[in-house]
Every structure is written in C-alpha cells, then in structure tokens.
Amino acid sequence: MSAQAAPTPATDPTLKAPLVRIEDLVKYFPAGGGLFGRTVVHAVDGVSLAIEAGETLGLVGESGCGKSTLGRVIVRLLPATSGHVYFKDTDLTKVRGEKLRRTRQEIQMIFQDPYASLNPRMTVGDIVSEPLRNFGVARGRKAEQKVQEVMRVVGLNPNFVNRYPHEFSGGQRQRIGIARALVLEPTFIVADEPVSALDVSIQAQIVNLMEDLQAKYDLTFLFIAHDLSVVKHISDRIAVMYLGKIVEIGTSNAIRDRPLHPYTKVLESSVPVPDPDLESARKPILLKGEIPSPVNPPSACRFHTRCPIAQQICSEVEPPLEMKENGRFAACHFPGQL
Amino acid sequence: MQDLRVQFATSGGTVTAVDGIDFEIDRGEIVGIVGESGSGKTMTALSILRLIPEPGKITSGRILYGEKDVVEMTDEEIREFRGNEVAMIFQDPMTSLNPVLRVGFQVEEAMAAHARFTRDQAKQRVVPMLQRVRIPAAKDRVRDYPHQFSGGMRQRAMIAMGVSNEPSLLIADEPTTALDVTVQASIIELLRDLSRELRAAVILITHNMALVASLCNRVIVMYAGRVVEEGPTRAIFKNPQHPYTWSLLRSMPRIDETAKERLISIKGLPPDLGKMPPGCKFHPRCKFRIDRCFTEEPPLDEVDPMQRARCWVLMKNVPEPETKA
Numbered sequence: 001m002s003a004q005a006a007p008t009p010a011t012d013p014t015l016k017a018p019l020v021r022i023e024d025l026v027k028y029f030p031a032g033g034g035l036f037g038r039t040v041v042h043a044v045d046g047v048s049l050a051i052e053a054g055e056t057l058g059l060v061g062e063s064g065c066g067k068s069t070l071g072r073v074i075v076r077l078l079p080a081t082s083g084h085v086y087f088k089d090t091d092l093t094k095v096r097g098e099k100l101r102r103t104r105q106e107i108q109m110i111f112q113d114p115y116a117s118l119n120p121r122m123t124v125g126d127i128v129s130e131p132l133r134n135f136g137v138a139r140g141r142k143a144e145q146k147v148q149e150v151m152r153v154v155g156l157n158p159n160f161v162n163r164y165p166h167e168f169s170g171g172q173r174q175r176i177g178i179a180r181a182l183v184l185e186p187t188f189i190v191a192d193e194p195v196s197a198l199d200v201s202i203q204a205q206i207v208n209l210m211e212d213l214q215a216k217y218d219l220t221f222l223f224i225a226h227d228l229s230v231v232k233h234i235s236d237r238i239a240v241m242y243l244g245k246i247v248e249i250g251t252s253n254a255i256r257d258r259p260l261h262p263y264t265k266v267l268e269s270s271v272p273v274p275d276p277d278l279e280s281a282r283k284p285i286l287l288k289g290e291i292p293s294p295v296n297p298p299s300a301c302r303f304h305t306r307c308p309i310a311q312q313i314c315s316e317v318e319p320p321l322e323m324k325e326n327g328r329f330a331a332c333h334f335p336g337q338l
Numbered sequence: 339m340q341d342l343r344v345q346f347a348t349s350g351g352t353v354t355a356v357d358g359i360d361f362e363i364d365r366g367e368i369v370g371i372v373g374e375s376g377s378g379k380t381m382t383a384l385s386i387l388r389l390i391p392e393p394g395k396i397t398s399g400r401i402l403y404g405e406k407d408v409v410e411m412t413d414e415e416i417r418e419f420r421g422n423e424v425a426m427i428f429q430d431p432m433t434s435l436n437p438v439l440r441v442g443f444q445v446e447e448a449m450a451a452h453a454r455f456t457r458d459q460a461k462q463r464v465v466p467m468l469q470r471v472r473i474p475a476a477k478d479r480v481r482d483y484p485h486q487f488s489g490g491m492r493q494r495a496m497i498a499m500g501v502s503n504e505p506s507l508l509i510a511d512e513p514t515t516a517l518d519v520t521v522q523a524s525i526i527e528l529l530r531d532l533s534r535e536l537r538a539a540v541i542l543i544t545h546n547m548a549l550v551a552s553l554c555n556r557v558i559v560m561y562a563g564r565v566v567e568e569g570p571t572r573a574i575f576k577n578p579q580h581p582y583t584w585s586l587l588r589s590m591p592r593i594d595e596t597a598k599e600r601l602i603s604i605k606g607l608p609p610d611l612g613k614m615p616p617g618c619k620f621h622p623r624c625k626f627r628i629d630r631c632f633t634e635e636p637p638l639d640e641v642d643p644m645q646r647a648r649c650w651v652l653m654k655n656v657p658e659p660e661t662k663a
Contacts, residue, residue, distance in 0.1 A: 268593070271593045279548075290488045
C-alpha cells in the first residue's frame with residue numbers, strides 16, 4: 001500500500017489495534033441457471049471493515065442485506081468467493097490444516113435460534129464440552145471442571161450438565177450457546193441476532209451478560225442484528241449494510257445523531273421509542289418500493305431506486321465507501337443531506 | 339369484556355390461560371395489549387372471536403359487543419359477527435393467505451363470504467381495497483399470487499381482507515413482528531389512518547412497548563394471564579405503578595439513550611401456567627416485593643381515576659434510591 005492511499009474501512013487510521021481486517025470480501029451464491037448462463041445472488045459484494053481489539057462492532061441491516069452471510073464468511077462457516085479476512089496476521093480465507101485449527105479456536109459464533117443450534121440428543125455438558133474434545137484441549141475431569149466453570153460464568157446451574165436442551169427456556173438455551181462459545185477461551189465472537197428470538201425481559205439478561213463477559217475476558221464482538229436500538233446500546237461502532245454492501249460506518253452515537261447515508265437516516269427514523277410524547281413528534285421517513293433482488297442489484301449506488309434524495313449521478317457512478325470525517329465512512333454522493 | 343376466564347384441560351390438570359379479565363374499548367380507540375409469550379394476550383384476543391383452540395374453553399365471564407354477549411351467540415350469529423363486525427390480522431401473513439389463490443380473489447372471497455356485499459359488488463371493491471391499504475399498482479397486482487408479494491405487501495393484503503367488510507373492531511396480533519423496521523413503520527402508519535377512516539376500535543397485541551407508545555391511546559399490560567396494569571398510554575409510560583411495567587420499560591434498549599446505562603433485567607422467567615406461584619404471580623421476579631406479596635394476590639385497584647394496577651406496593655411508594663440498578 002502506498003503512503004498516499006486513501007484510508008479504507010480496513011485501514012481506518014483512527015483504529016489503534018484492529019484484531020480483524022476484512023478486505024473486499026465477496027460471497028456469491030449460485031441461484032440456478034438463467035437463460036444466459038448462471039445467475040448469482042450477490043449476498044456480500046465487496047465489504048471492507050476493521051474490528052478493533054476489545055470493541056463491539058454492530059452490523060445492522062434489514063433481512064436479505066447479507067449481514068448473516070458476512071458473519072458466516074468471516075468465521076469461515078462459508079467459504080469466501082474472493083477477498084480476505086485477516087485475523088491478527090492470518091488470512092482466514094487462505095489458511096489450512098493445523099494453523100486453521102489453532103486460529104479457529106480463537107474465533108467463535110453465537111447463533112440466533114438457540115434451539116436449532118443445539119443438538120437435542122446431547123446433554124448440556126456434552127454440548128458445552130464438545131469444542132474441548134474437538135480441539136483436543138481438555139478431556140475427562142479437566143474438561144468437566146472447565147464446563148462447570150463456564151456454566152457458572154454464563155449464569156447456568158452447573159448441576160444441570162446432564163439435562164437436555166428442551167428442558168431449558170429460550171434464554172437459558174442462549175446461555176448454553178454462549179457457554180459453548182466461551183469454553184475455548186476465544187478472543188473474537190461473532191453473535192448473529194443473539195437476542196431477537198427472546199422475550200423482552202430475557203433480552204436484557206443476555207445483553208447484560210454479553211457486556212459482562214466482554215469486560216471480564218477482553219472479548220471482541222461482531223454483533224449482528226436488525227434492531228438498531230439493541231445494536232446502538234451494545235456497540236462502540238456500527239456498520240450499516242444494504243444489499244450486500246456497507247453503506248456507512250461510525251461510532252454508535254454519531255450514526256444515531258448524524259447519519260450521513262440516507263439509508264441510515266431512514267432506519268434511524270423508523271425505530272419507535274417507548275415514550276408517547278416523543279412518538280407523537282417522530283415522523284418516520286417511509287421508503288418507496290421494496291428491497292431489490294440481490295440477484296440483480298441496481299447499478300451504481302444500490303440504494304438509488306429507493307433513495308428520497310437520489311440524483312442522476314447515483315444511478316451512473318457508484319459512490320465509494322470513503323472517509324468523510326475522522327473514523328467516519330459513508331458511501332454516498334450526497335452525505336448528510338437527507 | 340367482563341371477568342373473562344379461559345382454561346385449558348390438559349393431562350396435567352386445568353391450566354388457566356386468562357384469569358378474570360375486564361376491559362372496555364370504544365369506537366375510534368386504539369388499545370394496546372402488551373405482554374411476553376404466555377402472558378395470555380393472544381388468548382384474550384382470540385376469545386373475542388370465540389376462536390380459542392381446543393381444548394381451551396371460556397369457562398366464565400361475558401364479552402359484550404353492544405348489547406350482545408359473544409359467549410352466548412349461536413353458531414350462525416358468531417359467524418355473522420366474525421365476518422361483519424370484527425377483523426383479525428395475524429403475525430405471519432404468509433401462513434394466513436392461501437398460496438394457490440390470487441391475492442385479489444382472496445380479498446373478494448373475504449367480502450363475498452359474508453352478507454354485506456354481493457359477488458359483483460365484492461369484485462368491484464377489490465382494487466379500491468388494495469389501493470386503500472396503499473398497495474402500489476393495485477390494478478396489476480390483484481392477479482399476483484401471495485409468493486409474488488413481499489412480507490409487507492402480504493400484510494397489507496391481509497389488512498385489506500380484514501377491513502373490506504368495514505368492521506367496527508380490528509384486532510391486530512403482532513402485525514409487524516415478522517417485518518423489517520422500515521416496513522413496520524409504514525404498516526403502523528396504515529393502521530393509524532385506517533382506525534381514523536373507519537372509526538373502528540383497534541386492539542393491538544404486541545410485546546413491543548415502543549409500538550404501543552407510537553399507536554395506542556390506552557394500554558393493558560398482561561402477565562401470567564392477568565391484567566397487571568392498565569391506563570392511558572401517557573400515564574403508563576410516564577408513571578407506571580406495577581413493578582412489572584416499570585421494569586419492562588427499563589429493560590429495553592432505547593435508540594435515544596444518551597449515556598450508556600445498564601439495562602434493568604427482570605431475573606428468572608414468567609411462571610409456568612400449570613404451576614402458578616401463590617400470592618402475586620410476579621413476586622418471584624419482583625425487586626420490590628413485601629411479605630404480603632408471597633401469600634395474597636393483590637386486586638386490580640385504582641391508583642388514579644384512569645389507571646389501575648395489581649400490586650400491594652406500587653412504584654410511587656418505592657423510595658427513589660431503591661429503583662437504581
């Protein structure tokens with residue numbers, strides 16, 4: 001990289017020690033045969049990001065924007081089509097064999113549906129200790145002790161090791177999923193909609209638990225969710241995704257207070273707050289039309305078909321995701337104008 | 339609705355899903371029923387239509403619609419009532435629409451099935467109804483099948499079916515839970531406009547307190563099959579008296595939070611309806627409980643001329659420092 005190169009989200013100069021750097025990551029899925037050859041779903045289409053050690057980066061967007069796919073490609077549950085994911089100095093898209101195993105130990109994932117992601121035929125003890133066995137970290141008595149320790153840490157009674165997932169409530173199952181993610185003592189955790197399937201009073205328990213664990217173990221989180229209120233609460237910085245692309249990145253207060261991208265502004269204006277006085281004043285900006293198909297995304301700026309302030313240029317020239325202010329990136333020809 | 343009780347006979351004994359609910363709703367009013375899963379909010383709404391699933395039964399109480407008691411209606415009367423007076427909108431529009439019939443035809447059927455319109459009138463009204471719920475290019479889209487509609491458009495089609503007979507009561511059960519937030523915003527606007535245009539009473543059933551603040555005039559908070567608090571929206575949000583309402587409001591992250599404050603979490607879980615605790619049903623999770631809460635269930639008492647709460651303590655009697663996390 002030359003000295004004059006403009007900062008990208010992956011080389012954000014405001015970050016001190018990025019743990020994860022994602023460069024131009026692409027994930028296409030085949031979508032069956034079209035008339036003129038194969039068609040593809042452009043699920044993730046050239047994403048660059050950096051995640052600072054010890055921070056929570058929120059990734060927010062609506063269904064079908066590619067946020068879950070991005071999370072899965074980052075932890076290599078799905079292979080990338082092209083691009084790079086650097087964890088420390090290892091390129092996760094290239095690494096193989098023993099090095100891959102060792103790197104993977106440090107990277108874990110928490111899923112949305114804690115029931116679907118837990119094997120119903122395994123006891124909680126087996127579920128939580130499985131990573132220890134798979135990675136040959138601990139066995140027998142030592143593994144048992146480790147399992148009991150993480151169960152206590154996530155607020156589960158260690159005496160329940162012999163119970164099965166169906167004997168637990170949704171919130172407790174999510175704690176089991178978190179215990180499984182913690183048992184290998186990872187540094188980086190991707191959490192994909194970890195609270196959206198839970199009741200309101202249980203959501204707060206899990207959000208608080210994740211905050212406590214981060215402080216205690218110095219964890220780095222990528223927190224993927226559609227709910228901007230939850231993302232705003234838990235994240236230090238937020239990346240906003242629309243149709244396979246990141247449209248804006250900034251600190252969570254900046255994203256809420258001064259959205260630069262019109263899509264961020266629309267999202268922010270759509271979120272209701274539990275206060276009838278504020279609600280009677282809130283005017284959501286309603287979007288025209290529907291989210292276009294990722295099989296055939298719009299040209300240039302992907303948001304131009306629905307953007308309230310789109311001009312001619314927006315359908316002709318794709319705006320790059322560039323730094324507009326210190327640590328603040330947006331991909332828009334008219335930032336901050338909506 | 340007076341002293342309504344809904345019970346389910348199960349192998350483990352009788353389970354009471356809704357226990358002694360009283361409330362009223364007027365034309366033009368939007369009432370929110372909030373609660374978590376299992377709180378009885380959906381059962382309460384289904385009982386208005388007498389649609390409680392087997393083996394559930396309304397075991398006591400009356401549901402008065404004008405002068406008529408829904409509980410006492412004959413099958414013929416209840417059919418008329420469901421079709422012409424009440425409409426229900428469900429959470430998942432895909433499972434409520436028939437996938438092999440065109441959307442326009444399904445809206446037409448909803449009208450023709452009941453006596454208000456003839457088949458010809460119903461046919462004529464389909465496109466205007468779809469336009470009324472703001473489906474763009476309604477003329478072209480009447481011939482689409484449900485899978486060709488997005489989630490938001492399907493929900494609009496469901497609402498069109500619901501309001502096509504000009505009901506005086508509209509029950510919306512988590513109408514936006516499956517939808518994206520930008521789509522949710524437009525559906526909420528639509529419900530607000532329709533309640534005004536139709537002068538219908540609207541019951542919004544939801545777990546989302548923020549939606550209630552946005553849409554409703556009055557709120558009913560349910561917990562473990564009981565109403566624990568009710569009152570005008572503003573009073574409930576500014577001055578909640580039941581510890582459950584109070585905690586629920588502080589347990590959700592708010593997009594407008596200024597400093598990062600720890601969320602108030604409610605420990606434990608809602609009770610199993612088959613194994614209800616004695617006394618106040620919320621006492622095992624309540625931070626502010628007193629001895630009496632363990633043994634005696636409090637009545638739903640007036641705390642203000644407009645507001646009622648089911649609590650021995652009431653938040654106004656809790657000293658400020660004790661409310662800090």
